[in-house]
Amino acid sequence: MPAPLLTRCTLLCSLLLPLSGVAAELYRYVDDKGVTVLSRQGVPPEFIGKGYEVLNDQGRVLRVIPPAPTPEEFARMQADKARASSDAQLLRLYTNLDDVDRARERKLAELDAVTGVARGNLQSVRTQQANLQSQAADHERAGRQVPEHLLAQINNLKEEQKRLQRDIARYKEARTQAEAGFAADRARLAELFGEPQKKP
Incomplete structure (x- = not known):
């Protein structure tokens, strides 16, 4: 079929298509x-x-x-979606602002308790180290060599002190983060509930 005739047929078919019931x-x-x-x-x-x-x-x-969406719009949509999910989770956890305050007090009390235990252990280890060092000094004053097991015990207690100090620092950081987290949760819930903010 010549090209012009084919073109005319194609055009005719396209014009008749709406009339065909399709x-x-x-x-x-x-x-x-x-x-x-x-x-x-x-x-x-x-x-x-x-x-x-x-x-x-x-x-x-x-x-x-x-x-x-543009990359900026997509990022904003993702942020909005994350915020909506976070809000839904907050509303499942807390029914009012007093719930946040109670949860905050419980968490801080737990962290204060474990910090107190670690500090008590640290003081005990320091006392043990002081006693062992006193024994080591007695050996030295008597002109005797300090026994290896005594030196090993002192070194172990020094390492234990470092570990406990790291634990205390970690608990302190966890407390700071917990306070910040509960403050943020409380502020957001105040927005969602339409309630004025007050310091817990």
């Missing part, structure tokens, strides 16, 4: 030159991200496909 859809999009294009063939992949409209054969808009 619902035809048009796709309206903007190309890279800013020109609005109407097509029955769909939207080329490179333009889908810009958004497009689907029309019926009378030109009425059936569906609007919005543009893909």
Whole structure:
């Protein structure tokens, strides 16, 4: 079939398509030159991200496909989603601001308790070390060599002191973080409940 005849047939078929009883859809999009294009063939992949409209054969808009979000918009959407999830979790945990205050007091009391135990152990270890060092000094004053097991015990107690000091520092940091976390939770819940803030 000659090319001009084929073109005429294709055009005729496209014009008759709406009359055939098949619902035809048009796709309206903007190309890279800013020109609005109407097509029955769909939207080329490179333009889908810009958004497009689907029309019926009378030109009425059936569906609007919005543009893909920019990286900034996507990041904002993700942040909003994370905030909504966090808010939902807060509302499951606490029914009012007093619940936050009670949870805060419980957590801080737990951390204060373990810190107190660690400090008591540290003081005990220091006392043991002082006693052993006194024994080592007695050996030295008597002109005797300090026994190896005594030196080993002193070194072990020094290491134990370092470990306990690290534990105390960790508990202190955990307390600071807990206070900050509960303060943030309380402030957010006050916003969600529409209640004025007050210092716990």
